[in-house]
Amino acid sequence: MQLIKNLKWRYATKKYDNSKKVSEKHIDIIKEAIRLSPSSYGLQPYKIKNIKNAKLREDLKPLSWGQNQITDASHLFLFCNSIEVTDKDVDDFIKLKSSINKIPVEKLSSYGDFIKTKLSKKSEIEMFHWTAKQTYIALSNAINACAELEIDCTPIEGFEPEEYNFKLELNKEGLNACVLLAVGYRHNEDTAQQATKVRKGLNKIFEEI
Ligand SMILES: Cc1cc2nc3c(=O)[nH]c(=O)nc-3n(C[C@H](O)[C@H](O)[C@H](O)COP(=O)(O)O)c2cc1C
Known part of the structure; x- marks a missing residue:
């Protein structure tokens, strides 16, 4: 099955080749996969910011545990969940x-x-968690869309949401910085691409009751 092949191909990219840019045609497909994501009642309680400003990405890096993907990936998407x-x-x-x-x-x-x-x-707080859960479904589809297009990506929770909220004035828009997705092309020196996937066995995560 193609999806399984894609899931084996993809990995959380640690080092991007910053000279390679993802085409807008492909970005549009990733956006469409996000837009078509299912959500509870169909309410889509989130907004995704495509952070294009290079200086802003530099400023966000120290708020993101200094992770290089923030500045080096071709694109950086911030998935924001609605506060209410x-x-x-x-x-x-x-x-x-x-x-x-x-x-x-x-x-x-x-x-x-x-x-x-x-x-x-x-x-x-229940509302906050509920909208965040919807947001992760959209994130997951974006990850799968990238894999099908053979575009690399990194879901990133390693950042300070409160600092993002303050810097980007997200609360004024009723939003919270939920999770990031860096998108681009792997650097050939990224050793993470050679690592064997670490996953629990089926019997550890499934149970018949
Ligand atoms: C919600 C979420 C947040 C993550 N945050 C980070 C992160 O901040 N930095 C990073 O390098 N990887 C991050 N990862 C990647 C995971 O560490 C990675 O998916 C996991 O170790 C499995 O490896 P694989 O994706 O390469 O198969 C995150 C993954 C998810 C799903």
């Missing part, structure tokens, strides 16, 4: 669904109310 999902967000989603699926808004209003009721029961 408001009734207005649900209304906007219902309107979008109404126009795309050609269903009158009135017919969807009880579904919208159901979502609002369910979300209102979440505490602030």
